[in-house]
Amino acid sequence: MKYLEQDAIALKIDNKGLFNNFKNLFFPDLIWKFQKLLRKVEYYQNCKNKGLYKIYYFYLKYKFRNRSLKMGFSIPPNVFGPGLAIAHYGTIVINSNTKVGANCRIHVCVNIGATGGQEEAPQLGDNVYIAPGAKIFGNITIPSNTAIGANAVVNKSFNEENTVIAGIPAKVIGEVDITKFIKHI
Secondary structure, eight states: OHHHHHHHHHHTOOOOSHHHHHHHHHSOOHHHHHHHHHHHHHHHHHTOOSTHHHHHHHHHHHHHHHHHHHHTEEOOTTOBOSSOEEOSOSOEEEOTTOEEOSSOEEOTTEEEEOSTTOSOOOEEOSSEEEOTTOEEESSOEEOSSEEEOTTOEEOSOOOOSSEEEETTTTEEEEEOOGGGTSTTO
């Protein structure tokens, strides 16, 4: 429940009021529907995975897989912390061993994965902004309060918080106030 509440705040979802309920009925927010299903799959995978719940879990996984394909997302469960904000639908590929903290804003054409068959994948802190086209790979860590620039190729770890990482290969190009990119924190 906490994860969904934080995701709704991150996406600026307002389900209150008759007008918003009417609007959501005829013009649903597909990213919000995807994130609700993601969190539901996570809940049933982690907490309700015995007996008849297991059958419902497999139904949810099937539904989640189909919605993922439709939206162009390859985002496995249990990767993102609360406050996830997917900015647009389109290609996003995330390795299942990746861990991302709370309040991540991610854009289209992002790839986060392992290197050359290794199992270790990137570990990202809280309050990370990932611009369109960023590629993050390898056994690396990205600190909290970091902005990763558009089309950056990040293949090494960084230690300093409150920085902008950009370029090919990525390097620190300046300082950042992350609240300018992630408004809800």
